[in-house]
Amino acid sequence: MSDELNNVEVRNFEEGDKVTGTVTSVEEKQVYVGIPDSKLDGVVPISELSNVHVESASDVVQVGDTLDLIVTKVEEDVLVLSKRKVDALKAVDDIQAKFESGEVFDAVVSDVVKGGLVVDLGVRAFVPASLVEDHFVEDFSDYKGKTISFKVVEFEPENNRVILSHRAIVEEEKEGKKKEILASIKEGDVLTGTVERLANFGAFVDLGGVDGLVHISQISYQHISTPGEVLSEGQSVQVKVIGVDPDNERISLSIKETEPGPWDQIAEKAPVGSVLKGKVMRLVSFGAFVELFPGVEGLVHISQIAHKHIGTPNEVLSEGEEVEVKVLDVNEDEKRLSLSIKALQEEPVEEQDYELPEENTGFQMGDLIGDKLKDIQNRDNE
Template sequence: MNEFEDLLNSVSEVAPGDVVTAEVLTVDAGQANVAISGTGVEGVLTLRELTNDREADINELVKVGETLELLVLRQVVGKDTDTVTYLVSKKRLEARKAWDKLVGREDEVVTVKATRAVKGGLSVEFEGLRGFIPASMIDTRFTRNTERFVGQEFDAKIKEVDPAENRFILSRRDVVEEVAAAARQEVFSKLAVGENVTGKVARITSFGAFIDLGGVDGLVHLTELSHERNVSPKSVVTVGEEVEVKVLAIDEEEGRVSLSLKATTPGPWDGVEQKLAAGDVIEGKVKRLTDFGAFVEVLPGIDGLVHISQISHKRVENPKDALTVGQDVTVKVLEVNAADERVSLSIKALEERPAAAEGEEKAEKRESRPRRPKRQEKRDFELPETQTGFSMADLFGDIEL
């Protein structure tokens, strides 16, 4: 009797909220039956209270004879018998421990796993504890498709911990921005104006292409994409393509890098003297018309000017009266100036000058000459002798006094 009383006294009572040690007795039908040490009572550990993974196999998580540390949730009385058991949880005990670990750890970076996409963001798990990352804190840009993160493990910064409110907020964006800032600093330390660097086309816009230089996006403006004029960025580069570009300007304070793609490729004017020379007669296409002449493409990327005075022997008031854009013409090269990227052309030099036009041209030259003012001749008139001298009698001779 004394031994029995000692045994009864050694059995402690079990209450909700207690942390107990239990041995797994059986594993069956999605739950494990455990014997709570030092109590003489049993507990039930369901798959739901073991893990958040509803698809998990409980037989792979617990084994018969294994000893577990569990949290007592509540008492359960059998319907047909007076047997008393307790619902226990391994998951919630781990969550409690995780909460204890989290308190005071704001701004610390931890590794979490995204479990599912929820309204307004992502649900993540950290050491058995469920946390939340708002959509605005997932990436540097607002993320609408949060589903693509589910199943991934990544670093996130703890923003708020409140065990009483079961509130655990994290930010992946903070970590991404810090990593990007460190990468930018490293990239800027290696960049130098005038050097060629290699990067990947990150995105294309209507005004150019952004090149990822390994943490810094540099802009190749539309005018620096190609030697050709009025090209579409999409016709020159594609997203993901690796390109070599030249650094034109660096503004580390603003985080900007200006790049040029065309500066790394041979230009149409390179070696133009070997392709064109004064006196050459070539075919070209009228590219554009101005008030002072027509620009004709004579080589890819090279437009020469046919001045209005070189269009025809006849007087041309406006180039549009004689030529049209897209028209094929034969021209003669008058001058090639590679340094200034200029080519002077003539159409009329290949045409025979009409006689009428020659006369008109001479007339125009005469009309264009400034007229000299007429010189006034100085004449000295000598009066006759009878007019040089006279007397009073000559004037009043016929007057009677």
């Protein structure tokens, strides 16, 4: 037997040699490998198993696995080997190709570290927190072990720098979906959306991948100072498309046009001759506009404000004042109401000429006047 062993050709290995071995034993911090044609056993330290941090060697390999390795050190009774370096050599060309082509690929998140995620591509690749999603993520702990799609966005092999992005894929998918939606939406469509964001000038509504703007003037028929008075983020709303600009990716929406108009059936709500209460909204030189219902204002002409003559409406009225009015005329087609305040007020009694009561002085008023006339005539004759 010893003669047979002596006749087996034994290979001498040097640093940098590539070998293929089979895992014979797995310990916590190292792996033993059998190398054909070698009188020495091979050992792979845990630090040389992967380009990312691993807690235990069994997380990477199992007994019986065949590994491509490179000799990093030749000792008297063992070959020190590296799987990490072989993986890195194989990975460089593949990563370069993915970087140049913009290929989207799936990979497992190996670890979560401060500032982002780590992915083992044969070399250590990093995903900054800002490139994980297109929204803020407070805790990335759930990402460890997950398979996610990535793109290589930076690659500097000389500096061992590989930067991946999942956010770029999310944004590209959203952009593609956005173009599809923009192409399908037509003016006049009535859609259901979700209030995404409120601004002073209006509300942005998500239509399922693309946002449209509801200007504050298109939110409600009644006057509002801010969108937050009637809307809240996350609220589901029905909107009507009133404008589409595909080139600038803008969609104009209206909420109020999906609701019954305030002037609908106004002749029934405010029939001629009816008496209603309202609020003075605006004063102008020719009269006062009074709101009777949300979005419905009627005009009290200056001649219908008071029985007495006034130069301007603000002589007797003020904005915000509650008043009672009588409906004089209704024109639903032209959305006009003619109102009167003075029609509900009692007309003042006009001044008339009255006979002065005669005092009981023993003579008549006519006698007194006659005597005076005689005196004048006598002076003229003299």
